[in-house]
Amino acid sequence: MSNHDQNAHRPVKRNEMSRRQFLSYTLGGATAFMAAGVALPMVRFAVDPILKKKSGSTLIKVVEESKVTNEPQEFKFKIHQIDGWYVSDPEQTAWIRKDEQGKYYALSPVCKHLGCTIGWNTEKNNEYVCPCHGAHYTIEGKALSVAPKPLDEYELEVKEGWIYLGPIKENTRV
Template identity: 60%
Template sequence: MHDAHNKHSSGKPVTRREMSRRQFLSYTLGGTGAFMAAGMTIPMIRFAVDPVLQSSGEGTFVKVVEESKITAEPKSFKFQVHQVDGWVESEIELEAWIMKNDKGQVYALSPVCKHLGCTVNWNSDPRFPNEFFCPCHEAHYTKSGKHLAVAPAPLDEYDIKIENGFVYLGKVLPNQQVTK
């Protein structure tokens, strides 16, 4: 009867695998090391990925000026936006050239030159009347922002909405005025 307990139903003796002291220490130390590594790595990954997971707020509009103050002549308006850059929050000042097109529709152009990022001004050089002009490398643009010289692309345009008699500006988009 003693032999019946040590055999499987197939008749082979049961062999028990016992863990050696060395295997036990290897598994224990390996598991502890993996647990500690995960404990250090997971917070670092969360720290790196957290800003990406948060909503950027790019769809928000900022009230800039009363619509009644906008004419066909481009005017520069400065406004502040709340910016979150990773873990740093700040208020930054932006500028826009706001005007009406030939159809009386309000639009706003970014003053950032598409050549090397300098700031353009309206009607600032007598050689280029009624144009946006960049003093850095003499790039110039039409009233709609179309590039005429030096710059490789038209001035960008702000997303715009008019609500309750005020002009609100959103994010910067590729210029739509040039194609119209």
């Protein structure tokens, strides 16, 4: 009798799962299900702020139009911001003025050299001056010395007699 004939007469052995394998699979599946139930809320908590749509640029009411002059004036305002889960209202500063054509503009007080806060006309020279490293800027924010770039500008809008400021942008005046 050949080897093929011997295998043909044997009963087919079924590959059955033992009790131990069944319990291992069941316990492993239940553990994985419970672990996923715990992990998914944590993943969502971590990723949710990234997936939120960013709102358009919001403008903040800063000062009445009538209070702004041709001489730069410092105005402080607060911005409501949400950074992930941290909510804050930091105080911002802007130098706002009306130019010779009657147009308003607002400059950031942050020096473009190393980030110090500039002041207007502190040396009686009608320039913005950085007290840290001596950077000088014109009335429109053009860098005269030390700083590599002009002062940044705020988006500005005038509505119903009030000046509203938005995000900082590159200086469009110089």
